Amino acid sequence: MSTIDSLHELPELTDDDLVRYSRHIILPEVGIEGQRQLKGARVLCVGTGGLGSPLALYLAAAGIGTLGLVDFDVVDASNLQRQIIHATPDIGRKKLDSAAEKLTALNPELHVIKHDTRLTSANALGIFKDYDVVADGTDNFPTRYLVNDACVLLGIPNAYGSIFRFEGQASVFAAPDAPCYRCLYPEPPPPGLVPSCAEGGVLGILPGLVGVIQATEVIKLILGKGETLAGRLLLVDALHMRFRQLKLRKNPDCPICGTNRTITQLIDYEQFCGIAPHAPANVQETKNGIPQITVQELKRRIDGGEDLYILDVREPFEYQIANIGGKLIPQGEVPQRLNEIDRTREIVVQCKGGARSQHIAELLKQNGYERVVNLAGGILAWATEIDHTMKKY
Amino acid sequence: MTIFIPTPLRGYTAGKDVVEVEATTVREALDQLTENFPDLRKHLFTPEGKVRAFVNLYLNDEDLRYLPTKEASEVKPSDTLSIIPSIAGGR
Numbered sequence: 001m002s003t004i005d006s007l008h009e010l011p012e013l014t015d016d017d018l019v020r021y022s023r024h025i026i027l028p029e030v031g032i033e034g035q036r037q038l039k040g041a042r043v044l045c046v047g048t049g050g051l052g053s054p055l056a057l058y059l060a061a062a063g064i065g066t067l068g069l070v071d072f073d074v075v076d077a078s079n080l081q082r083q084i085i086h087a088t089p090d091i092g093r094k095k096l097d098s099a100a101e102k103l104t105a106l107n108p109e110l111h112v113i114k115h116d117t118r119l120t121s122a123n124a125l126g127i128f129k130d131y132d133v134v135a136d137g138t139d140n141f142p143t144r145y146l147v148n149d150a151c152v153l154l155g156i157p158n159a160y161g162s163i164f165r166f167e168g169q170a171s172v173f174a175a176p177d178a179p180c181y182r183c184l185y186p187e188p189p190p191p192g193l194v195p196s197c198a199e200g201g202v203l204g205i206l207p208g209l210v211g212v213i214q215a216t217e218v219i220k221l222i223l224g225k226g227e228t229l230a231g232r233l234l235l236v237d238a239l240h241m242r243f244r245q246l247k248l249r250k251n252p253d254c255p256i257c258g259t260n261r262t263i264t265q266l267i268d269y270e271q272f273c274g275i276a277p278h279a280p281a282n283v284q285e286t287k288n289g290i291p292q293i294t295v296q297e298l299k300r301r302i303d304g305g306e307d308l309y310i311l312d313v314r315e316p317f318e319y320q321i322a323n324i325g326g327k328l329i330p331q332g333e334v335p336q337r338l339n340e341i342d343r344t345r346e347i348v349v350q351c352k353g354g355a356r357s358q359h360i361a362e363l364l365k366q367n368g369y370e371r372v373v374n375l376a377g378g379i380l381a382w383a384t385e386i387d388h389t390m391k392k393y
Numbered sequence: 394m395t396i397f398i399p400t401p402l403r404g405y406t407a408g409k410d411v412v413e414v415e416a417t418t419v420r421e422a423l424d425q426l427t428e429n430f431p432d433l434r435k436h437l438f439t440p441e442g443k444v445r446a447f448v449n450l451y452l453n454d455e456d457l458r459y460l461p462t463k464e465a466s467e468v469k470p471s472d473t474l475s476i477i478p479s480i481a482g483g484r
């Protein structure tokens with residue numbers, strides 16, 4: 001049985017619908033009935049970025065009746081290499097407005113609901129409850145766990161996809177009797193260990209591949225046809241073009257969907273993922289024993305003539321785009337080149353966004369360096385807050 | 394047997410995506426892997442030697458956590474061991 005047909009009356013198809021969806025309707029697995037199910041369906045896309053772009057476009061084209069979009073971001077030039085729902089003239093616009101315009105141009109009958117907000121524990125259940133299927137196209141661990149938990153608590157299936165460099169993962173979580181994201185990964189990795197796409201890069205086509213897999217799963221969940229990825233994890237390796245699948249099992253000890261549930265409401269996901277709440281300015285924050293320095297503080301100390309050793313752990317091509325004059329040793333080479341790093345001086349480790357440098361700062365500390373700090377926000381924060389002429393990438 | 398190394402951990406295996414080891418159990422295979430690439434150890438195991446909660450190990454397509462003998466499971470040269478860490482990217 002499909003996810004939605006018991007939930008509300010299915011709308012009738014118009015004459016225009018019969019023409020527009022004729023290639024669906026002649027499929028025995030869809031037919032008039034299936035197309036009506038799609039028309040009656042309400043799908044929520046969390047994120048309108050790399051995964052959300054192809055996902056929302058294909059769902060709109062397929063005749064989904066109501067598409068909710070959650071995003072708070074604006075279109076940036078660096079998004080356009082993969083976020084195909086947005087175009088060059090959209091730079092600076094809200095992603096929600098840009099996406100909604102493309103979707104309704106593609107399918108004027110589509111009902112788009114814009115949720116112009118960051119998804120939080122306070123608003124997630126209220127937003128999710130009006131949808132039949134959720135498609136998770138977010139980009140960070142706290143939101144991944146939040147989406148999972150909200151779906152489990154409400155009993156809404158989650159078409160999941162995630163990407164990193166050339167690799168993707170896809171599954172369907174929280175379907176009836178199927179495992180959830182916490183069954184697969186009870187805990188997130190510590191902050192900084194797994195770089196984000198902004199830090200680690202991503203092949204622009206990869207979210208297209210994975211987002212379209214998510215869209216396929218959404219359609220199958222609504223039609224109640226075929227075999228979804230519930231209970232399976234699909235691994236996509238675009239570099240070698242290998243697709244593999246692994247069996248997922250429901251964890252009987254899962255804290256949210258197991259037999260003895262300890263999570264019965266949404267929690268603080270930033271804290272769960274080890275991310276400290278934003279500290280007020282000028283109060284020095286420490287992460288895993290490494291003091292975090294802000295770009296303003298670094299600027300003040302450089303201007304004050306303090307003796308600081310700035311270690312830039314990015315790759316040479318990044319250094320070429322923009323640098324603050326630090327010593328360049330790419331993160332992968334640091335363990336072999338420790339002898340080049342002066343132990344007697346205070347070391348400020350710096351990268352693009354602050355994650356790689358945190359990792360290296362921890363490594364230096366383990367290797368006996370006593371005075372090591374991490375530049376919070378990296379060179380991006382420097383370009384935003386200190387030197388507006390600096391190139392961002 | 395063949396061990397598949399995921400992208401986020403290739404920085405600790407000299408960039409290799411596949412490592413071949415000769416082992417009779419999963420535990421032996423993991424020991425050989427981390428002897429060859431010592432930096433990998435702390436990313437896969439806690440200081441107490443337990444597999445970290447954000448890393449999953451699959452023998453062929455089965456989750457090691459649900460195999461009756463877990464890391465003592467016997468392996469053949471044709472078996473594969475996949476390390477599947479969580480990734481979160483999507484934008």
